[in-house]
Amino acid sequence: MPDPKKLRPRFVILISGQGSNMQAIVQACQSGDCAAEVAAVIASRAETAGLAWAASQGIHTVGLAHTAYPNRETFDTALAQTIDQFSPDYVLLAGFMRVLTPGFVARFAGRLINIHPSLLPSFPGLHTHAQALATGVQSHGCTVHFVTPVLDHGPIIAQGVVAVHHHDTPESLASRVLGMEHLIYPQVACWLAQGRVHLTSDQRVLVDGVTTRLFTPGQHL
Ligand code: GRF
Numbered sequence: 001m002p003d004p005k006k007l008r009p010r011f012v013i014l015i016s017g018q019g020s021n022m023q024a025i026v027q028a029c030q031s032g033d034c035a036a037e038v039a040a041v042i043a044s045r046a047e048t049a050g051l052a053w054a055a056s057q058g059i060h061t062v063g064l065a066h067t068a069y070p071n072r073e074t075f076d077t078a079l080a081q082t083i084d085q086f087s088p089d090y091v092l093l094a095g096f097m098r099v100l101t102p103g104f105v106a107r108f109a110g111r112l113i114n115i116h117p118s119l120l121p122s123f124p125g126l127h128t129h130a131q132a133l134a135t136g137v138q139s140h141g142c143t144v145h146f147v148t149p150v151l152d153h154g155p156i157i158a159q160g161v162v163a164v165h166h167h168d169t170p171e172s173l174a175s176r177v178l179g180m181e182h183l184i185y186p187q188v189a190c191w192l193a194q195g196r197v198h199l200t201s202d203q204r205v206l207v208d209g210v211t212t213r214l215f216t217p218g219q220h221l
Pocket of ligand 1: 016017021117181
């Protein structure tokens with residue numbers, strides 16, 4: 001009987017800081033909710049809290065300081081070579097704060113996933129919660145999407161929505177969105193591990209057996 005763990009899809013997760021989304025995905029894999037193996041956690045800095053936590057879980061970690069490279073292209077080449085050592089089925093960006101070059105994105109096309117803290121295509125880029133408050137939207141949230149060369153605009157896999165409260169600050173809104181991120185990213189990771197996520201030739205996403213890919217507060221995934 002083959003060892004089921006050996007047959008599990010492999011994830012490499014890229015982080016830059018606390019790695020709370022990475023932790024949520026690792027915990028989903030450890031609990032069995034997500035039938036995948038986290039082969040490695042790689043950070044764009046030599047040391048981060050997320051790397052320390054992943055190492056404490058027995059996961060292979062690599063701190064690749066982007067400041068040690070003369071430009072974006074050489075960093076991305078080193079990053080890609082490091083990733084390839086772990087033969088991942090998917091590369092999950094989780095709080096990864098580097099803009100990736102088109103060459104890197106092309107190398108991992110179709111298996112490069114990101115989570116962005118807004119309901120794309122609204123509010124690409126940084127400071128999304130301040131943008132949401134400044135524009136007066138009443139709904140906000142997060143998006144898990146395939147990465148393309150165009151920043152924060154790839155085919156959407158799932159979204160989680162939260163209401164904007166009258167008294168919200170960027171910090172209070174960010175906290176509620178982050179809680180939703182920790183729900184939808186592990187769920188998407190589970191779908192990826194099951195081979196249920198498909199990207200059509202016209203860049204549309206299909207997920208087998210799933211009628212809605214919008215998650216709301218209180219919805220049990
Ligand atoms: C999250 O809001 C994520 O959407 C953004 O970075 C923030 C921190 O993520 N990309 P994490 O706690 O490092 O996973």
